Amino acid sequence: MTDVPVNPKVLAWARSERGLTLAEAAEKLxxxxxxxxxxxxxxxxxxxxxLRNIAAKYxxxxxxxxxxxxxxxxxxxxxxxFRTHRGEGADWNAELxxxxxxxxxxxxxxxxxxxxxxxxFASNLPTISASSNVxxxxxxxxxxxxxxxxxxxxxxxxxxxxxxxxxxxxxxxVYVLNVGSTEDWRGLAIMDExxxxxxxxxxxxxxxxxxxxxxxxxxxxILLRVNAISDQRQRGTIEGFCNSFAAYFLMPRKEFRAxxxxxxxxxxxxxxxxxxxxxxxxxxxxxxxxxxxxxSRLDLAPDDLFRKKxxxxxxxxxxxxxxxxxxxxxxIANRLGSRHVSVVFRALEGGYIDxxxxxxxxxxxxxxxxxxxxxxxxxxxxxxxGQ
Amino acid sequence: xxxxxxxxxxxxxxxxxxxxxxxxxxxLFHLGKMIEDGRIISPxxxxxxxxxxxxxxxxxxxxxxxxxxxxxxxxxxxxxxxxTHQFHVMAGARRRKERADQYVVGxxxxxxxxxxxxxxxxxxxxxxxxxxxRKIRTACQAFGVECVDMFTxxxxxxxxxxxxx
Numbered sequence: 001m002t003d004v005p006v007n008p009k010v011l012a013w014a015r016s017e018r019g020l021t022l023a024e025a026a027e028k029l030x031x032x033x034x035x036x037x038x039x040x041x042x043x044x045x046x047x048x049x050x051l052r053n054i055a056a057k058y059x060x061x062x063x064x065x066x067x068x069x070x071x072x073x074x075x076x077x078x079x080x081x082f083r084t085h086r087g088e089g090a091d092w093n094a095e096l097x098x099x100x101x102x103x104x105x106x107x108x109x110x111x112x113x114x115x116x117x118x119x120x121f122a123s124n125l126p127t128i129s130a131s132s133n134v135x136x137x138x139x140x141x142x143x144x145x146x147x148x149x150x151x152x153x154x155x156x157x158x159x160x161x162x163x164x165x166x167x168x169x170x171x172x173x174v175y176v177l178n179v180g181s182t183e184d185w186r187g188l189a190i191m192d193e194x195x196x197x198x199x200x201x202x203x204x205x206x207x208x209x210x211x212x213x214x215x216x217x218x219x220x221x222i223l224l225r226v227n228a229i230s231d232q233r234q235r236g237t238i239e240g241f242c243n244s245f246a247a248y249f250l251m252p253r254k255e256f257r258a259x260x261x262x263x264x265x266x267x268x269x270x271x272x273x274x275x276x277x278x279x280x281x282x283x284x285x286x287x288x289x290x291x292x293x294x295x296s297r298l299d300l301a302p303d304d305l306f307r308k309k310x311x312x313x314x315x316x317x318x319x320x321x322x323x324x325x326x327x328x329x330x331x332i333a334n335r336l337g338s339r340h341v342s343v344v345f346r347a348l349e350g351g352y353i354d355x356x357x358x359x360x361x362x363x364x365x366x367x368x369x370x371x372x373x374x375x376x377x378x379x380x381x382x383x384x385x386g387q
Numbered sequence: 388x389x390x391x392x393x394x395x396x397x398x399x400x401x402x403x404x405x406x407x408x409x410x411x412x413x414x415l416f417h418l419g420k421m422i423e424d425g426r427i428i429s430p431x432x433x434x435x436x437x438x439x440x441x442x443x444x445x446x447x448x449x450x451x452x453x454x455x456x457x458x459x460x461x462x463x464x465x466x467x468x469x470x471t472h473q474f475h476v477m478a479g480a481r482r483r484k485e486r487a488d489q490y491v492v493g494x495x496x497x498x499x500x501x502x503x504x505x506x507x508x509x510x511x512x513x514x515x516x517x518x519x520x521r522k523i524r525t526a527c528q529a530f531g532v533e534c535v536d537m538f539t540x541x542x543x544x545x546x547x548x549x550x551x552x
Contacts, residue, residue: 004464017481048459061485063478063493066468071475101481108476354512356403359439367441 004051006065008042011054013070015040018058019097028057059098076104099179103188103200106340109361110173111194113343117352120343121196123171128223130241138248141223145170149255152285159285160208160215162383167219168339171197174215176335178203187214188229189221197222203334209287216246247294251284259283260300272301277309329375332364341376345369393544394498395427397454398491398511398523399436401537402429406442408538409551415446417545427510428456430494432487458494462501466530467493474526488523496530509534 015025022040026033039046046054055062114121126144128137147166155162164174177200188200199218205211220242221228228238263279264272272295277288284291292309295301333341341362348358348369355366364372405414421427429437434455437444447454470489471478478489488511495507509532511523527534535543542550 002459002461004461006468048464055485059483061471061478061480061482063467063471063485063489064480066464067472067475067480068465068469069472071472071480075475076481098483102483105479105482354400354403355406355440356400356436365439365441 003045003047004066005045006051007068007070008040010065010067010070011046012040014054014058014060014065017060017097017101020058025058029053076100096180096184099177102177103175103190103198106175106361107190107194107196107198109357110196110198110340110343113347113353114194114196117347117350120346121171123197125170125172125197126223127225128220128245130224130237134241134244135248135253137223138220138245139252142249142252149252152250153283155285158383160211161379163212163215163285164337165379165383167199167215168337170219171339172219172222173198173339173343174337175200175340176203176211176337177201180204182210185229186210187218189218190227191222191225192227207287209281209285209290212285213246213250213287213290216249217242220245220249244297247286247290247297250286250290251294253298256280256284256294256298257300260295270302272305274309329368329372332362332372333375333379336362338376338379341372342380345373345376392426392505394425394505394507395421395510395540396491396495396498396507397427397429397433397537398509399429399433399440399487400512401510402433402437402443402447403440404512404537406440410538410541413548413550414537414541417541417548419450421544422450422454425453428454428494430487430490431455431457432485432490435485436487456494458497460497463493463497466497469493470496470526470530473529477522477526488526492523492526492530492532495527495532499532507532508540510537510540512536 015022018025020028022033022036026036029036038044039050051065052062054060055065110121126141128141145166168174173196175198179202182202182205184202186202186205188198190196190198190200199215199222201211201214201218205214218228221238223245224238224241226238259280263276272292274288277291277295280291281288286294288309289306292301292306296303296305344353344358344361347353348355353361355369358369359366362369362372405411405418408414418427434447434451437447467489470493471480474489474492475481477486479486491509491511495509498505498507509523509527511534513522513524524534538550542548
């Protein structure tokens, strides 16, 4: 078979794009490390078959391996890495890097569309500063959105979808990707020079409450105009600010004190039981941990309540994630969100994009467009927030 | 003009533009004839994209062996690589799914360089109107390839036909 004189640096670049070590890549390709090293050192050129194998196993285009030079790092999606990765510095594994590239494709396509049809991207997001009073900023944002506490209390089903719809109604695109563990990342926020707000959440976050918290945490990054990937372990000013913002947004001070008083009886207590924390959490749609931290933050509990509860919880086993059967269109709608799907369909109907563009942006074949559109319309009817 | 035949390399976007066009039947009639005459080709990557649009795919399937052309020359690969590098956003160089645009442009540029006096023209539609650095048309221009849309190509090839406005 014909050998192709590729630039060996491009082969090494493609491997690093996917976050693979030489050994991992060789294993994926089913070849000895030395053989792969030979190709990357330019000792010999790969055959067409070898190149196609590399493209398939690295999940990168065949044509990308034919480039005369690697792409520059500056052509990547830029975001600040706030992850702590258990305090050892964050890691970019192959799955996460590939997902980031997929996100880049989506954001690029949307930016392209925005240039052609700006009215589809209308949004009036305020800007906040990390030096502002976080509690005031969060509660002001609730008020600006017209998000009433009574709504929050009443929601009992599809709660994440309702919060997502609320954020999407602000003009934010919210995606949920099942990539990596929550140890790797929980959320990603992008609001760069293209001025389109994107939030991407880790769908492997099992608990709805935690996912809601992540959503608001990332929303805060958008309001701060700080592109970020985070695991929400509190470290540094920005992450701490976003965690506090999410807490005050989801548990406004006045209402939180009232509910805490109602749950605990006449006087606030030193010892909060799990049942009490759970009862408060259920009202605000947050986890017990978020409640524990917020109680301490508002001086309604000792500072070490959260630490104590974490120590106790280590003795219990975590509940299994309920793996109900999710329909195909439901899955797509969960992943892309109503805003993304609606914008693509409106652009298609307006003749700004064609079926192929829409297919690329939705990853759904044109013959299934109508069913996806029905699913989204159904969602917007059920828990749409002024979209 | 170069004096040779004008041959066309058709992108998936143009194939799917035929569906629902006011002159759909007339277009298909002439396209079928041009394919039989060997005047229209597409790289396999464009064909793969057409597979996502069932109506056009069903019609084109009968002609597949006539118009889908695979080139395996090293020089062609290198040209496709250059297009990918220079227009990496258009080509989706970091993507998991391969796009066809770079192959369409690369094929036209390669054939123009190697099969004179024939002139290879890219046929593509583009829905997004801005950001020129991402477009096939701009990539064609950079590689010295002429580019038209499907309807314009047919009107030019069959000027006596009663095409709708």
